[in-house]
Amino acid sequence: MAVSVDEAVSTGPARDHPPPARRLGGRSRSVLEVALLTVLAVVMLFPVLWMIETSIKENRDVYAVPAEFFGFTVTMDHFKDVFVGPDGGRSALSVAFLNSILVAGASTVLATVLGVPAAWAYSRFAVKAKKDQLFFILSTRFMPPVVVVIPIFLMYRQVGLIDTKLGLILIYAAYNLPFTIWMMKGFVDEVPAEYEDAAMLDGYTRLQAFRRFTLPLLVPGIAATAVFALIFSWNEFVFAIFLTSSDSVRTAPPAIAGLIGGTTVDWGLVAAASVVFALPVLVFAYLVRKHLIAGVTLGAVRR
Amino acid sequence: MGTVAAHGLCKSFGKVQALDGVTLDVPDGSFFVVLGPSGAGKTTTLRAIAGLEKLDAGSVHLDGRDATGDAPATRDLAMVFQNYALYPRHTVYENIASPLRARRCSSREIAAAVERMSSLLHIERLLQRRPAQLSGGEMQRVALARALVRRPRAFLMDEPLTNLDLKLRVEMRTELTRIHRSLGATVVYVTNDQVEALSMADQVAVLKEGKVQQVGTPTEVYERPANRWVAGFVGSPPISLLACHAEGDRLVGAQGWTLPRPRWTTAQGGRALLLGLRAEDLSVEQCGDASLSGELYGLEPLGDRTVVDVLVGTEILKVKARPTVTGRPGERLSVAVDLDRAHLFDADTGLSLSGAGR
């Protein structure tokens, strides 16, 4: 993500302990630092730049050997191909993008709606064997999706969830829920329970006290957690490729992967589809970057 | 209207026994102070009464009705929290209005009530601010206003004045007493400040390590402490305790002194005793029938009086004297003792041995 560690540190609530002056601005970095960071940036960003470049090159230039870095003709045809099918109607890729938006959005909402109250309960109430429960919840995340995808495939076939968007939404929500609970519990722990106590003495019920006084304070945390859940669902590939097959259900990652593997590969289209796929998350992460930092530095800035 | 009765409250947090059978009977309309040092369980007691703490054992009766399992909202109590617990996103106005909003009062009623409270507590200027923009003392007054804005069955106040500076604290002490009298409300007031307890309370319960040590009027607690710990905690400067034992009609100190044995004590001979002497019952300026001799250890001028530390053997006696008193460390002194006002404690159990006839 386009946020440097320095920015993350200086925007955090650790204002009382300003970092050493050397770290505050880019101007006073040492030459060595600048050089190393430049090398790192080039190495990290080269594939991204190459992808963007490929997406706006004409096919002729894409396959040119040696590759042209600058002297190529710019075209938007690949992007048109992403959205418009050969018959002039909607392309399969554009349907996949809409599916991705729906599946990622709905599964994130579901995980958040279930996870926030659960986190609140784990934070506020004396739950029996709380630590064991929390560990169990977390342990479901230890497994890579590949490990469980076969049993889930079989179960989904039994209940008719195979090749449905609902099936993907449910599995993504289930997969994001442990993470949501853990991350949100950290945020709820930060909000003093006394606000709810005071509200209950004012005459509100427990739930009202939570809704009116604690929930508004959790919004940044919810935003941060939701972004992480959203990114997972948006990028998820393994479940998607195993559990869905038809074009009307498939999400973008398997759809893009499906572009590769024919006799010829339209690299311009692949690159354009990848750019379109990467953009929403980038834009979204940029918009909520403050909350993201709050989420990432959680724990590090605890008083 | 509002009696609060807590019986046998027990609560432990892991290994810490925060409350160990706390029993309090707060009569209707009384100003009841729970006094104890930090960690005594005062906050836990209040939270138990408010219904915020699930008890291991014990019951809470409000107006004679068992309310042990009731939700806090249904108990009709108002509480001032030790750390204010003001809603950070709400303005001062909304904080004070919150109990009325919860009860769906009209906005006209709310405006009138908030105005009344803010002028009472001198926070009119602060109404549009948020808690983060307030000083500690201002937050405390807002917390008080939020509690006082309605007429609950009883007020629970957790050290509401500790964070105020001295002048404001004294002012608010009088103000709270006045509010209490004019409302005739029941107040359970928690503090670790014995001056506050003695000056404001109708009744004091002294709490230590989750156990009630003594309940009584301020005078009773001060004049007839139930044990050496209460005697030491209540009163400033603290009471001086001298090790001794009874021999016939005399008290013989571990440091070699002797005094006539007070008539009122029930102490038997041979037991290890502690003689408790308050600073105002001792004098270095007068002579009496009974006296102890020692040497001047130090002077502590307090403006209106001076506390003289007298070394008797290896034990220190704190003696109240006029501010004009002078002396040099090491100087020999004779301290007159008012034995009728002295206290005797069993050194092992700590319990008072002063007979009931005093």
Ligand SMILES: Nc1ncnc2c1ncn2[C@@H]1O[C@H](COP(=O)(O)OP(=O)(O)O)[C@@H](O)[C@H]1O
């Ligand atoms: N939520 C809690 N978790 C663990 N221990 C607690 C908790 N609340 C209070 N205690 C412990 O119980 C004892 C009494 O606390 P408290 O009632 O806050 O004392 P006080 O208000 O008199 O200072 C203390 O030893 C404190 O550490």
Ligand SMILES: [Mg+2]
């Ligand atoms: Mg306390």
